[in-house]
Amino acid sequence: xxxxxxxxxxxxxxxxxxxxxxxxxxxxxxxxxxxxxxxxxxxxxxxxxxxxxxxxxxxxxxxxxxxxxxxxxxxxxxxxxxxxxxxxxxxxxxxxxxxxxxxxxxxxxxxxxxxxxxxxxxxxxxxxxxxxxxxxxxxxxxxxxxxxxxxxxxxxxxxxxxxxxxxxxxxxxxxxxxxxxxxxxxxxxxxxxxxxxxxxxxxxxxxxxxxxxxxxxxxxxxxxxxxxxxxxxxxxxxxxxxxxxxxxxxxxxxxxxxxxxxxxxxx
Amino acid sequence: xxxxxxxxxxxxxxxxxxxxxxxxxxxxxxxxxxxxxxxxxxxxxxxxxxxxxxxxxxxxxxxxxxxxxxxxxxxxxxxxxxxxxxxxxxxxxxxxxxxxxxxxxxxxxxxxxxxxxxxxxxxxxxxxxxxxxxxxxxxxxxxxxxxxxxxxxxxxxxxxxxxxxxxxxxxxxxxxxxxxxxxxxxxxxxxxxxxxxxxxxxxxxxxxxxxxxxxxxxxxxxxxxxxxxxxxxxxxxxxxxxxxxxxxxxxxxxxxxxxxxxxxxxxxxxxxxxxxxxxxxxxxxxxxxxxxxxxxxxxxxxxxxxxxxxxxxxxxxxxxxxxxxxxxxxxxxxxxxxxxxxxxxxxxxxxxxxxxxxxxxxxxxxxxxxxxxxxxxxxxxxxxxxxxxxxxxxxxxxxxxxxxxxxxxxxxxxxxxxxxxxxxxxxxxxxxxxxxxxxxxxxxxxxxxxxxxxxxxxxxxxxxxxxxxxxxxxxxxxxxxxxxxxxxxxxxxxxxxxxxxxxxxxxxxxxxxxxxxxxxxxxxxxxxxxxxxxxxxxxxxxxxxxxxxxxxxxxxxxxxxxxxxxxxxxxxxxxxxxxxxxxxxxxxxxxxxxxxxxxxxxxxxxxxxxxxxxxxxxxxxxxxxxxxxxxxxxxxxxxxxxxxxxxxxxxxxxxxxxxx
Numbered sequence: 001x002x003x004x005x006x007x008x009x010x011x012x013x014x015x016x017x018x019x020x021x022x023x024x025x026x027x028x029x030x031x032x033x034x035x036x037x038x039x040x041x042x043x044x045x046x047x048x049x050x051x052x053x054x055x056x057x058x059x060x061x062x063x064x065x066x067x068x069x070x071x072x073x074x075x076x077x078x079x080x081x082x083x084x085x086x087x088x089x090x091x092x093x094x095x096x097x098x099x100x101x102x103x104x105x106x107x108x109x110x111x112x113x114x115x116x117x118x119x120x121x122x123x124x125x126x127x128x129x130x131x132x133x134x135x136x137x138x139x140x141x142x143x144x145x146x147x148x149x150x151x152x153x154x155x156x157x158x159x160x161x162x163x164x165x166x167x168x169x170x171x172x173x174x175x176x177x178x179x180x181x182x183x184x185x186x187x188x189x190x191x192x193x194x195x196x197x198x199x200x201x202x203x204x205x206x207x208x209x210x211x212x213x214x215x216x217x218x219x220x221x222x223x224x225x226x227x228x229x230x231x232x233x234x235x236x237x238x239x240x241x242x243x244x245x246x247x248x249x250x251x252x253x254x255x256x257x258x259x260x261x262x263x264x265x266x267x
Numbered sequence: 268x269x270x271x272x273x274x275x276x277x278x279x280x281x282x283x284x285x286x287x288x289x290x291x292x293x294x295x296x297x298x299x300x301x302x303x304x305x306x307x308x309x310x311x312x313x314x315x316x317x318x319x320x321x322x323x324x325x326x327x328x329x330x331x332x333x334x335x336x337x338x339x340x341x342x343x344x345x346x347x348x349x350x351x352x353x354x355x356x357x358x359x360x361x362x363x364x365x366x367x368x369x370x371x372x373x374x375x376x377x378x379x380x381x382x383x384x385x386x387x388x389x390x391x392x393x394x395x396x397x398x399x400x401x402x403x404x405x406x407x408x409x410x411x412x413x414x415x416x417x418x419x420x421x422x423x424x425x426x427x428x429x430x431x432x433x434x435x436x437x438x439x440x441x442x443x444x445x446x447x448x449x450x451x452x453x454x455x456x457x458x459x460x461x462x463x464x465x466x467x468x469x470x471x472x473x474x475x476x477x478x479x480x481x482x483x484x485x486x487x488x489x490x491x492x493x494x495x496x497x498x499x500x501x502x503x504x505x506x507x508x509x510x511x512x513x514x515x516x517x518x519x520x521x522x523x524x525x526x527x528x529x530x531x532x533x534x535x536x537x538x539x540x541x542x543x544x545x546x547x548x549x550x551x552x553x554x555x556x557x558x559x560x561x562x563x564x565x566x567x568x569x570x571x572x573x574x575x576x577x578x579x580x581x582x583x584x585x586x587x588x589x590x591x592x593x594x595x596x597x598x599x600x601x602x603x604x605x606x607x608x609x610x611x612x613x614x615x616x617x618x619x620x621x622x623x624x625x626x627x628x629x630x631x632x633x634x635x636x637x638x639x640x641x642x643x644x645x646x647x648x649x650x651x652x653x654x655x656x657x658x659x660x661x662x663x664x665x666x667x668x669x670x671x672x673x674x675x676x677x678x679x680x681x682x683x684x685x686x687x688x689x690x691x692x693x694x695x696x697x698x699x700x701x702x703x704x705x706x707x708x709x710x711x712x713x714x715x716x717x718x719x720x721x722x723x724x725x726x727x728x729x730x731x732x733x734x735x736x737x738x739x740x741x742x743x744x745x746x747x748x749x750x751x752x753x754x755x756x757x758x759x760x761x762x763x764x765x766x767x768x769x770x771x772x773x774x775x776x777x778x779x780x781x782x783x784x785x786x787x788x789x790x791x792x793x794x795x796x797x798x799x800x801x802x803x804x805x806x807x808x809x810x811x812x813x814x815x816x817x818x819x820x821x822x823x824x825x826x827x828x829x830x831x832x833x834x835x836x837x838x839x840x841x842x843x844x845x846x847x848x849x850x851x852x853x854x855x856x857x858x859x860x861x862x863x864x865x866x867x868x869x870x871x872x873x874x875x876x877x878x879x880x881x882x883x884x885x886x887x888x889x890x891x892x893x894x895x896x897x898x899x900x901x902x903x904x905x906x907x908x909x910x911x912x913x914x915x916x917x918x919x920x921x922x923x924x925x926x927x
Binding site: 022072178183 | 726
């Protein structure tokens with residue numbers, strides 16, 4: 001899966017990394033998806049990889065961010081942001097200034113807002129294409145990257161995207177390498193000044209602990225192991241729904257609008 | 268003519284030996300500095316040699332007698348030869364005692380060398396061949412020629428006996444002998460073991476292990492304060508100088524190889540080869556000249572290195588492969604068996620530290636286990652809040668509630684393991700039956716750090732250890748009891764360096780004491796024959812061989828001993844993170860151990876370690892049942908006569924303050 005060559009010299013890659021949170025103990029750590037993004041960047045030959053984090057620097061985040069340095073990096077750029085700040089402008093400005101070809105990010109953060117929207121907002125603001133759920137970067141040549149996107153049930157889709165672009169990774173990307181204590185400890189956190197903008201929206205939101213929601217049981221009546229396996233591996237088949245082909249955008253929009261109303265998403 | 272020739276030869280050989288010694292010392296001094304009391308060490312050396320070393324050699328009676336005759340004869344002959352033939356002290360008093368003593372010494376040495384020669388006729392596989400095969404001949408050459416040149420000195424032969432041809436031939440043989448014995452000693456021949464070995468004994472990194480009944484088995488802490496220092500051993504020169512000296516002392520007798528479970532299982536580890544590779548690395552070169560058994564599955568001659576090059580390459584080959592280092596179960600069988608007192612396990616863990624802390628290359632599940640330890644304080648990644656779920660119905664008293672008890676029961680990570688939970692429940696039943704005042708830390712307990720440390724992650728070990736020590740410091744207790752020998756060893760022997768000093772008991776020791784004090788009564792054993800498997804971390808690491816056997820005896824069980832038991836017990840394969848790094852071999856170590864059990868015909872193997880239980884129970888198609896000593900005791904419990912039990916229970920209240 002490694003790209004064999006890049007004729008146009010080195011490839012500037014920036015990986016956006018966040019402070020993760022262990023699901024059981026809540027301890028800070030390198031976020032799993034971000035670490036996979038770092039691993040993906042590491043395996044790109046000829047890539048010059050930068051790590052970028054926007055957030056607070058305190059004892060907890062220091063240890064977590066050093067987890068990324070332990071994967072073999074000498075430094076990590078840190079855009080200092082207070083709690084409750086919208087990191088989007090700071091990241092966008094930093095990326096515009098540095099001008100990387102490829103930006104890799106995890107699908108969503110392990111703590112904080114965790115909406116998974118940041119890559120999209122960033123792509124919108126920078127005007128770059130975004131590809132989600134990446135499994136591998138197969139080749140980068142002539143300003144075009146050949147990507148392998150992970151789809152459900154192990155399917156893969158090959159895409160070509162013009163650089164610069166933002167790609168996000170989830171659990172389908174290769175597992176991150178071990179973070180070594182020595183390099184993690186020796187690595188530098190380069191704190192850089194960045195514009196701070198308060199997240200006015202978030203200040204108005206109310207946060208409460210998530211409740212476990214009831215899950216719909218899938219009742220499988222199967223006589224044999226083969227049937228059970230088929231049921232487990234089968235694609236979810238929607239009973240209703242319709243496939244529209246050769247319709248005008250207006251007709252399509254109309255159909256979607258109607259469905260959303262039916263489902264109660266729009267009122 | 269010999270009168271002129273002999274002093275020249277002797278002093279030339281001595282001078283060459285001194286030059287060689289200087290070169291050898293320079294090689295050792297490539298290593299890191301280490302604080303060793305030099306004069307005290309030299310003063311203690313004869314005792315260490317004559318008592319401690321001889322004690323190990325004497326496990327093979329024939330070999331120890333051979334060595335006493337050869338080495339004793341040589342040392343005496345060498346000293347006397349210098350006096351008599353070198354300085355001419357014998358000729359003034361021809362009938363003087365020196366010459367006769369020299370004859371006796373060289374004769375003794377010759378007898379010894381005959382036995383060495385006999386051993387080399389059909390040498391066992393563990394012995395190195397190559398230059399070692401010429402050693403008996405060299406020993407004979409030396410002893411015979413010294414004997415012959417001394418005959419005229421004492422007047423048994425006329426001074427001008429024989430022609431100059433004979434004198435010349437004799438001189439030639441003597442040159443050979445002197446060359447091997449003096450020149451070879453410091454220039455890298457087989458006799459190097461005598462020179463390096465003597466100094467190694469004097470400057471040993473674990474001086475405290477010498478002396479009757481003494482042990483020193485805890486790993487030494489790595490200094491993590493210096494942020495810029497490379498952690499662990501990357502290059503041969505990263506070892507301390509006395510470690511390098513220790514490697515150089517190896518006699519290649521292969522006793523370590525014979526007892527190594529990883530070698531027997533066909534994993535790519537041979538402790539002897541590993542030590543020789545370190546010697547190769549120290550001097551620079553390739554392992555092509557190594558003449559012993561290779562690492563299983565790896566031909567000799569493909570690896571090379573030098574003192575300032577990497578031991579393990581990130582890619583390709585260097586001095587040794589990482590798999591070699593990760594095959595070790597840290598069972599210490601090699602260290603126990605080594606007549607030169609070389610510390611193989613220390614060296615292996617030193618190199619693992621580099622691989623884990625600097626390369627981030629702990630193989631297989633190693634990285635995951637270490638991440639779990641960092642995030643959840645247990646290797647399985649379980650919820651720390653679920654640590655006591657197994658005992659939900661037992662209403663175990665918590666230290667947090669009681670603050671002060673007699674016995675702190677350390678559960679270990681076996682609390683998460685369903686098999687070990689049975690052992691823990693049995694142990695609780697036994698403690699309650701004996702009226703022991705005990706409590707557990709509950710969710711405040713963390714992994715002891717054993718696995719992290721042996722996987723080379725010293726940072727996580729020290730972090731866990733310091734937090735455990737801080738927790739333990741909050742409470743008052745007299746002793747810690749645990750059914751996990753790994754926790755036992757770490758708490759008892761390795762926390763001390765970090766400031767935690769505790770009186771720790773393995774549950775078998777504690778149960779044996781309870782029984783001796785009359786606080787437990789057992790119904791007689793009705794089952795079949797039983798054998799006992801010594802856990803490495805209880806036996807070899809802590810010298811506890813008797814207590815488990817005493818408990819079994821008290822239960823009315825006659826232990827059918829395995830051939831390899833006690834200090835020679837074979838590892839179950841579960842130590843040192845070996846099941847986690849899981850280096851493939853030709854067979855599995857626990858299968859071999861269950862084979863040992865089968866040979867005794869026992870229907871049940873008693874164990875005292877959660878790791879051993881898991882490893883041995885994992886053997887398919889085994890005839891023997893695996894049960895922990897605590898389970899056997901709990902099953903055999905009967906009520907004590909009422910008033911007897913009451914009185915004992917009352918005296919069991921804590922009388923003294925805690926020991927911290």
